Amino acid sequence: MDLNQTEKRRKFIIDIVYFAIILCLVFLFLKYAVSWIMPFLLGFLIALMFRPLIKAVSGATRMNKKFCAFVIVLLGYTLLGFLLWLLGNALFQSLKDFCLNLPSLYTNEIGPALGTANQNILDFAKRFSPDIADQVGKTLSDMLDGIQSSLGELSAKGLSALAGASTKLPLMLISLIFTILSSLFISIDYDNVLSFIKRQIPEKRMAILTDVRDYLGKTLASYARAYLILMGITFIELSVGLLALRVNNALGIAAGIAVADALPVLGTGTILIPWTLIALLQQRYYLALGLILLYLIVTVIRHFIEPKVVGDQLGLPPIVTIICIYLGFVWFGVLGAILFPVTMNIIICLHRAGKIHIWK
Structure with a gap:
């Protein structure tokens, strides 16, 4: 009896250590090694995305599949590059102009508005005591000086950050070139590349990977559906709030903010x-109060319903969803908060199908 108990405990400890080592290796791989091979992983994913279009065009036109892959991928990158160049150029110029104009913006717009607010506060304080008014005036004056110097520093730091970002462009450009080249060559020789990868994987593991691919497609579709639902709820909340505040083009602004809310980081x-x-x-206090209340309402509702909506679409309990979002964010940032629930859902699907056995 004692020997059986000891053996069970020993097996339990060995299993725990084994899974801990596996998790550590996966964590280290995702944290560090992925960045080294990222251009080639992205290249494979891009080739995978172009694959249905290449097959359709090649079948419809009877064009050589390799030549068709070359043309479609090249056209896709040309169009994407043109759009990104337009967007990046506009964004860079806007940030540059904002940083250059920030000091004059303070002098012409922000400074006078803060001065008016300062005077209103002083007038209000004088009703109670001249001593309080003097102290408040000194505090506000120090605050205004601090804001002015901070804006000057922010402008300089902003320009410095833009200059620093430009120094990283060569490395980013090299990674981009390798991503484009790898996706191009993988698309041209996709069947051979896929066949080579399959030959390196045991048949049993290959069956699991096929299931992972199927579950991944379903999970991503469910994930997209969940965030479309959240985006719709946010749009309705913002539309009602902005219409109540009598904001011009309330529906268009609400749609833009709802899209921004669905994007990572934003x-x-x-x-x-x-x-x-x-x-x-601008001393539009009613609008300011309404906007900050609207922001608080939308944020609270979003954080309350997000685990439930995402969990329902993915088939995860809300508590598991919120744990996955939190751990993913802590370990890997915003991208981890998005991908970790997807990964957990795939693991659960494999476990339920009996492909892997992790818990009872």
Whole structure:
């Protein structure tokens, strides 16, 4: 009896250590090694995305499949590069102009508005005590000086950051070139590349990878559906709020903010918070109060319903979803918060299908 218990405990400890080592290796691979082979992984994924179009065009035109792959991938990159160049150039110029004009913007717009607000606060303080008014005036004066110097530093740092980003362009350009070349050559020789990869994987593992591919497609579709639902809810909330505040083109603005909210890193705060500050400087206090309340309502509702909506679409319990989002964000940032629930859903699907056995 004691020997059986000892053997069970020993097996349990060995299993725990084994899975811990596997998790550590996966973590280290995702954290460090992936960046080294990222251009080739992206190249393979891009080739995979172009594959259905290449097959369709090749079948319809009876064109040589390799030549068809070359033409389609090249045209796709040309179009994408042109669009990215237009967008990047416009964004760079906007940031540059903003940084250059920030000091004059403070002098002409922000400074006078803050001065008016300063005077209003002083007038209000004088009703209670001249001593309080003097102290408040000194504090506000120090704050204004601090804001002015901070904006000057921000302008200089912004230009410095743009210059620093430009120094990283050669490395980014090299990675981009290798990504384009790898996707082009993989698309041209896709069947041979895929056949080579399959030959390196045991048949049993290949069956699991096929299941992973199928589950990944279904999971990504469910994930997209979940965020479309969240985007729709956010759009409705923003539309109602902006219409109540009598904002011009409320529906168009709500749609733009809802799209920004669905994107990684961005969110409703990237638009509503600066808008609130501008409204305060313009002394439109009703609009500023409404916008900040709208931001709080949208944010609270979003954080409350997101685990439920995503969990329902993926088939995960809300508590598992929120744990996956949190751990993914802590370990790998915004991208991890998106991909970790997807990975967990695939693992659960494989476990339920009996392909792998992790828990009871």
